[in-house]
Amino acid sequence: MMHRLPRVVQRLGLPGALGLLAMGLAVYLQHDMARLQTDLDRAQQEADQVREGLRQASRDRQPSGSAEITPALTPTLAWQALWQRLPPATQRMTLQSxxxxxAQTLGLQLPSLQVQAQQETWVPTTADGHGLWRQRMQLPVEGPYDTVRAWVQALQHVPGLGIDGxxxxxxxxxxxxxxxQVRLSLWWRGQEVRP
Structure with missing residues (x-):
């Protein structure tokens, strides 16, 4: 069998031929790795550009009058700022309506509304007797997809309202x-015994 192989391979023998083959493969992989590295660098640059675009879009969407929370803000100060922005109990019915x-303005059908309110005990009551209240609302809604989507987007601007599901x-x-099925939480601070 050895006499059929080319002369160079016969001189190197089987171990030499395998070594030559391994070197050829290494040269090919080295060249291919350079191409892969170039593709990887290009993909990383594109990802960086997308990331920066998202950051810029996020900054552009921030309302001009809103203040950014600085890293120096302590959790206590952050909670106090949030507490002050919560609507008082007197606005609860207005926000619910x-x-x-x-939904009705956009022509959506709301056949029913399920409501459950309770004081959240994980937040201590303040010295003046105000506690944190949460009213869970579940609304079945029917209508065109774009209208439902527009309504959900509009809900994000209602003070103290969170979309749970x-x-x-x-x-x-x-x-x-x-x-x-839209599940919402309306948060407020108040003294009521039961809403």
């Missing part, structure tokens, strides 16, 4: 109509 009216279902894929 704002949620309902905003959103389940959207489309019975017919050819239809624009959807049914959604």
């Amino acid at each position: 704002q949620v309902w009216r905003s 959103l389940d959207v279902q489309r019975a017919d894929p050819r239809s624009d109509g959807v049914k959604a």
Whole structure:
């Protein structure tokens, strides 16, 4: 079998031929690694550009009058600032009806509303007797997808309101109509015994 192989391979023998083959493979991989490194560098630059674009978009979307929280702000000061921004109990019904009216204004159907309110005991009551209250609302909504989406986006501007969950279902894929279950929490500070 050795007499059929080229003369160079015969001189090197099987171990030499394998070594030559390994060196050729190493040269090829070295060249290929340089190409892969170039592709990796290009992808990293693109990722950095996307990251910077997202940061810029986030800065652009921030309302001009809002103050950024500085790293020096202690947790106590941050909580006090948040506490002061929570709506008082006197605005609770107004905010709740704002949620309902905003859906009706957009033409959405709200067949029912489930409400459960309770004082949150994990936050101590203040010296003047105010505590943190949470009213959970569950709303089944029906309407066109774009309208439901616009309504959910509008809810994000209601003071003290948080969106806990959103389940959207489309019975017919050819239809624009959807049914959604929207779970909200309305937070306020107040002295009520029971809302």
